[in-house]
Amino acid sequence: MGVAGATALLAAGGWPSRAWAGAQVEEPLADAVRTALSKAVANAAPPRPQFQTTEQRIGYLRWLGAASERLARRNKDFDSRREFLQTLWYESKRAGLDPSLVLGLIEVESAFRKFAISSVGARGYMQVMPFWARLIGDGNAARLFHTQTNLRFGCVILRHYLDTERGDLFLALGRYNGSRGRSEYPNAVFAAQRRWG
Known part of the structure; x- marks a missing residue:
């Protein structure tokens, strides 16, 4: 699905049928940044x-109820929805992100x-590229399919990009997707975020 097709589908309130990750670039990290990111993903709270x-x-309970209701069409099991949303809330807040942004x-x-794999190899809910497991994790990219691990990596990475872009969420989302400077992806995320807000 192309960017325009995914954007149109999302604007109509639909769900994309496949993973939509871009070509996120592996950038060199300063040792201090790598250490900080490694500590952020290693904390097993x-x-x-x-x-x-x-x-x-x-x-929080109101948010949880409303989000669970919306997610029910994708996941029928109440307990697994609650666990997913509880983890998403925790990891979003831990990284200083709005949960509606992460849901979008x-x-x-x-x-x-949970087990989505993009054409470029990004994995899981937040489509984390495997190189992140090597750069700041334990090197085991298969763990990126574990819910908390995927959400933790995704939130920590998005926070890193937001800090790198000095708070510019548009540019941070573009960097997350590998499409920095283009509007289609950030606009699709913002449109989805409004539905979860």
Whole structure:
């Protein structure tokens, strides 16, 4: 599916039928960056959201209910939807990202398919390129199909690109997809994000 086709399908509220990852480029990382990213993906904290106030917890529970309802057409099992969404919330917040952005990115990248593989080899929900497992992980690219590992890598990588692009989400999304400077992919993610917001 081309970028224009995927954008039209997403604008119509549909789900892409295959993974839509671009040719994300393996860039050299400074040792300090590599170390920081490695520590970010290695922390094995369980994905249990923590809240400082009752209002925050109620907000999360509302979000969880609404997102679970929307995701039900893709995943019929309530427990697996809840676990996925709980992990997504945790990893998004841990990386300082909006969960609706991460849901939009996953909708565009893999249509919520855990075992999606793109034509360039990107894997899982967030279509993480295998070279990241070598650069900042343990080298085992098969682990990128594990839900928390995939979401953790994807969120950490997107945060890295957002920091690299000095907070410019449009450019960070382009870098994530390997289409930096072109509008089709970021616009598709933004359109999907609005449906999850």
